[in-house]
Amino acid sequence: MKTIERLSLIDKIGRELQSRMSYGDIKTYLRDFGVDSSKEISGVNSKWVYTKELLSDAPADTVLRIADELGIPHGHTITPAREITESVFWEVGHFRLFLSHLSIFKGTAANLQSSLRCYGISAFVAHVDIEPTKEWQDEIEAALYSMDALVAILMPGFKESNWTDQEVGIAIGRGVLVIPIMRGLTPYGFIGKYQGLDARGKTVAQVAWAVFEILITSPKTKSRMLSCLVDTAVQAASKKEFLEKLIILDSVEDLPAAHLERLREGILHSRILAESEDVLTMVNELLAKRGLEKILSSTATAAEVVQDNDIPF
Numbered sequence: 001m002k003t004i005e006r007l008s009l010i011d012k013i014g015r016e017l018q019s020r021m022s023y024g025d026i027k028t029y030l031r032d033f034g035v036d037s038s039k040e041i042s043g044v045n046s047k048w049v050y051t052k053e054l055l056s057d058a059p060a061d062t063v064l065r066i067a068d069e070l071g072i073p074h075g076h077t078i079t080p081a082r083e084i085t086e087s088v089f090w091e092v093g094h095f096r097l098f099l100s101h102l103s104i105f106k107g108t109a110a111n112l113q114s115s116l117r118c119y120g121i122s123a124f125v126a127h128v129d130i131e132p133t134k135e136w137q138d139e140i141e142a143a144l145y146s147m148d149a150l151v152a153i154l155m156p157g158f159k160e161s162n163w164t165d166q167e168v169g170i171a172i173g174r175g176v177l178v179i180p181i182m183r184g185l186t187p188y189g190f191i192g193k194y195q196g197l198d199a200r201g202k203t204v205a206q207v208a209w210a211v212f213e214i215l216i217t218s219p220k221t222k223s224r225m226l227s228c229l230v231d232t233a234v235q236a237a238s239k240k241e242f243l244e245k246l247i248i249l250d251s252v253e254d255l256p257a258a259h260l261e262r263l264r265e266g267i268l269h270s271r272i273l274a275e276s277e278d279v280l281t282m283v284n285e286l287l288a289k290r291g292l293e294k295i296l297s298s299t300a301t302a303a304e305v306v307q308d309n310d311i312p313f
Contacts, residue, residue: 005074005076006060006063009063009064009067009072009074010051010052010055010056010058010063011052012067012072012258013051013055013063013066013067013070013072014047014048014049014050014051014052014055015048016070016072017029017047017048017051017070018046018047018048018051021047022047023047023050026047026050026051026054027054030051030054030055030066033058033062033065033066034062035054035055035058035062036054037054039054041053041054064076067223068223068224071222071223071256072223072258073223073224073226073227073230073256073258073259073262074223074227075093075224075227075228075230075231089122089124089139089143090122090124090143090146091117091122093120093228093231093232093235094117094120094121094122094228094232095119095120095121095122095148095149095215095221095224095225095228095229096122096124096143096146096147096148096149097116097121097122097123097124097147097148097149097150097151097211097215098123098124098143098144098147098149098150098151098167098171099112099113099123099124099125099150099151099153100150100151100152100153100164100167100168100171101125101152101153101158101164102153102155102157102158102161102164104157105153105155105183106125108204109125109153110125111204112204112207112208113125115204115205115207115208116208116211116212118208118244118245118248119208119212119229119245119248120225120228120229120230120231120232120233120245121211121212121215121225121228123151124143124147126139126140126143140163140167144167144170144171145170145174147171147176148176148177148221148224148225149171149176149177149178149179149215149220149221150167150168150171150176150177150178150179151178151179151180151181151211152164152167152168152178152179152180152181152191153181153183154180154181154182154183154184154185154186154187154196155183155184155185156184156185158185159185159188159189168190168191169190172190172191175220176220177214177215177218177220177221178191178194179194179197179211179214179215180194180195180196180197181196181197181199181207181211182196182197182198182199182200183199183200197210197211197214212225212248216252226252226255226256226259227259227262229245229248229249230249230259230262230263230266231262231266232245233245233246233249233263233266234262234263234265234266234267234269234270235266239276239279242279243278243279243282246279246282246283246286249263249286250286250289255290257290257292260286260287260290260292261292263283263286264283264287264292264295267279267280267283267295268295280295283295
């Protein structure tokens, strides 16, 4: 996370705690995250400033964990406590979803991986993503310790496999969300407490949609998933891709205003999107339905005009 992003997130945390808590509650709350509340501060009579000063030297992971608990979107993944090899297969800005499956099911798992991408989800399929020259066990381990959630495709033979059972075990140990997809086997053992998704009679696309719905409703993944969906929308390579993600965003109930503001900001800084009237129309319809101010076409293109004028002749 860049310094400017960290400072911006601390500012948002300060605003949020200012509206929710007293000074004493803020001190207790931050102390529970390991923040030193005894250090010297300026004494300015502002809970917002008080929070910012206490968090000024807090580690980035601590700031991200606090933001997650408060439901503040940030689009970053919290670094696991243990040191791992950097995972190169995750798509930048996407939600990281590990697909635990038997090798005989790799074809359908790869199809699910493709279907999930339109939701801003980068799904890891071991038998597809790992290069033959890589140490495959290291790559799987790297994915397991950097994933945001895990899907377990339950079918006969799954619980007899040492690998899939260990993958689920790591997910449970890390406290990340586990989504069991039932394909002939019901959730068992420690994953028995999770509501299974019955895949019988469903297409790959329908299963992908159901997984997305779970991710945007679970307290463990909602903020991260919505952040990734918005970020991948504004970074879309084409208008078509953006509109597809906008339709998905429009289907989300109780979409937090912070995510819509991030969408507005992205539109204002994208030439492709800002100069497209149909894109602006759809975005403005989405903003209006949520009671937010519309984007003016002239405002959207103005930033680009100034930027063009700054380019040396």
